[in-house]
Amino acid sequence: MINIVAISLENEMDLVLAHKRSMKVAERLGLTVATQTTFATAVSEIARTVIEHTDDGLLDIGLVQNKTRYSLMATVSFDKEIRFTNADAGFYYAQKLVPGFELTETEFQNTIIMQIGLPRSLKLDPPKIAALKKSFDEEAPLNAYEEIKKRNASLNRIASAQEEELRQNRLIDEKKTEFISIASHEIKTPMTVLKAYTQMAKAINEPVSDKLRSLLDKIDLQSNKLLTLVQQLLDISKIENGNLQYNVQVVSLNDFLSGQVAIMRHILPYHEFNTVFDENVNVLIDELRMEQVMANLLGNAGKYSEKNTGITVGTSLTENGMIMISISDQGRGMSPETTASVFEKFYRARDVVKSHTGLGMGLYITSKIVTDHQGKIWVESKEGSGSTFYFTLPLA
Amino acid sequence: MKKVLIFDDDEDILAICTYVLEDAGWEVIAYTDCRDVIARTAAFRPDVILMDNWIPDEGGIVATQILKKDPVLQRIPVIYFSANSNIGELAITAGADHVLAKPFDLEDLRLTVLKALK
Numbered sequence: 001m002i003n004i005v006a007i008s009l010e011n012e013m014d015l016v017l018a019h020k021r022s023m024k025v026a027e028r029l030g031l032t033v034a035t036q037t038t039f040a041t042a043v044s045e046i047a048r049t050v051i052e053h054t055d056d057g058l059l060d061i062g063l064v065q066n067k068t069r070y071s072l073m074a075t076v077s078f079d080k081e082i083r084f085t086n087a088d089a090g091f092y093y094a095q096k097l098v099p100g101f102e103l104t105e106t107e108f109q110n111t112i113i114m115q116i117g118l119p120r121s122l123k124l125d126p127p128k129i130a131a132l133k134k135s136f137d138e139e140a141p142l143n144a145y146e147e148i149k150k151r152n153a154s155l156n157r158i159a160s161a162q163e164e165e166l167r168q169n170r171l172i173d174e175k176k177t178e179f180i181s182i183a184s185h186e187i188k189t190p191m192t193v194l195k196a197y198t199q200m201a202k203a204i205n206e207p208v209s210d211k212l213r214s215l216l217d218k219i220d221l222q223s224n225k226l227l228t229l230v231q232q233l234l235d236i237s238k239i240e241n242g243n244l245q246y247n248v249q250v251v252s253l254n255d256f257l258s259g260q261v262a263i264m265r266h267i268l269p270y271h272e273f274n275t276v277f278d279e280n281v282n283v284l285i286d287e288l289r290m291e292q293v294m295a296n297l298l299g300n301a302g303k304y305s306e307k308n309t310g311i312t313v314g315t316s317l318t319e320n321g322m323i324m325i326s327i328s329d330q331g332r333g334m335s336p337e338t339t340a341s342v343f344e345k346f347y348r349a350r351d352v353v354k355s356h357t358g359l360g361m362g363l364y365i366t367s368k369i370v371t372d373h374q375g376k377i378w379v380e381s382k383e384g385s386g387s388t389f390y391f392t393l394p395l396a
Numbered sequence: 397m398k399k400v401l402i403f404d405d406d407e408d409i410l411a412i413c414t415y416v417l418e419d420a421g422w423e424v425i426a427y428t429d430c431r432d433v434i435a436r437t438a439a440f441r442p443d444v445i446l447m448d449n450w451i452p453d454e455g456g457i458v459a460t461q462i463l464k465k466d467p468v469l470q471r472i473p474v475i476y477f478s479a480n481s482n483i484g485e486l487a488i489t490a491g492a493d494h495v496l497a498k499p500f501d502l503e504d505l506r507l508t509v510l511k512a513l514k
Binding site: 181185196200247 | 406408415416450479481499502
């Protein structure tokens with residue numbers, strides 16, 4: 001069928017529309033007033049019967065070509081649960097009115113098709129039909145109800161287009177995450193091999209020159225850096241998807257922090273580490289994730305301060321029953337703008353972009369881990385004299 | 397001499413593990429796929445098994461599950477071995493006894509095998 005008008009059948013006002021539109025289509029086709037009325041009456045009888053049972057019926061009026069002749073056709077489709085019999089007056093009378101009447105039942109819906117053959121003298125052809133369809137599309141609404149109905153339909157179209165766009169975006173996001181996860185797995189495998197061969201070369205039982213040994217150390221160091229970056233990328237993609245997971249356990253805080261400082265002494269041998277601990281407490285943490293936090297904060301402290309300066313790790317119990325951990329350096333410090341933005345994803349201070357490498361992922365991940373542990377993180381800093389990062393953790 | 401059986405599709409990983417574990421004084425057999433896992437394990441009678449996650453044909457999860465259903469071979473500790481970030485969940489699904497995340501330090505490899513042997 002070449003559709004000309006469609007009307008959803010929801011309430012009595014749609015009956016008026018159905019009647020008026022049926023008349024109009026028949027009139028524009030040049031049918032006699034008697035035929036117009038017959039067709040419109042049959043359509044309204046069926047529309048009324050459908051509206052009595054459901055509010056999601058649909059009326060389509062259009063033309064259908066049977067060999068060389070066209071017929072005016074109306075289809076009314078409705079829920080497959082609804083069955084009409086000749087006991088339904090509208091259903092019974094409509095059959096008497098139009099020459100072509102057919103009820104089809106499918107597994108999705110039931111449809112009533114009504115047809116009136118059109119005389120050849122009308123000389124319908126595709127361009128004429130297209131023009132008719134266009135005139136109905138552009139026609140002013142019959143009444144305020146139809147206007148609202150049309151607007152509603154167009155709003156619905158926009159809403160479903162937006163829904164589709166959202167769905168597409170989600171799909172792209174899922175693909176991106178999957179890609180990052182596979183890519184980092186694929187990068188990690190050769191990294192494992194590279195790291196292991198380097199360690200094997202370092203441990204070899206043959207005389208190795210100091211020069212070669214120092215080159216191997218450098219390869220080892222750089223492959224560790226690369227691994228950290230891959231891990232951070234993976235963490236960011238997990239944070240974005242809300243599935244960074246934690247395996248928490250009770251940990252003695254001072255022992256944990258001492259262990260972290262001891263590891264850092266090896267990595268940053270030219271810095272002077274001090275600890276100023278309050279009384280020891282137990283905290284409920286994911287140890288691996290918290291190691292990441294300490295490695296990030298201590299690593300930054302070393303990265304942005306000169307050799308032979310001090311880095312102090314302290315703890316202090318707060319009034320509201322939390323423990324506060326601080327990491328202070330005597331480095332270059334940060335401007336107030338940087339201080340305000342330093343925990344943002346991919347943020348890098350303008351003055352360090354050229355002098356210090358980094359992607360701006362570390363502190364973002366750190367702050368996420370701390371807040372996921374129900375803690376807070378902040379920083380106090382003075383340009384030229386150093387920064388202190390603080391974070392709190394609830395007691396176990 | 398303790399025996400270690402390794403399933404990993406990466407030749408370099410196999411070479412490294414074999415090198416480290418033989419250096420520690422263990423006997424090692426390695427396969428690049430996990431076909432015939434029961435027959436191979438039964439023939440070698442290892443003290444510990446290292447199982448990769450992404451390995452042909454069925455993957456480490458299925459291979460480990462098959463091993464853990466065998467009334468005799470289920471007693472052999474399996475170290476699950478992967479660069480996947482959710483290695484813990486994978487190991488639990490597989491029914492493995494220990495995990496070793498890639499990339500690993502050679503010392504970690506030695507220590508994890510030692511721990512599994514206990």
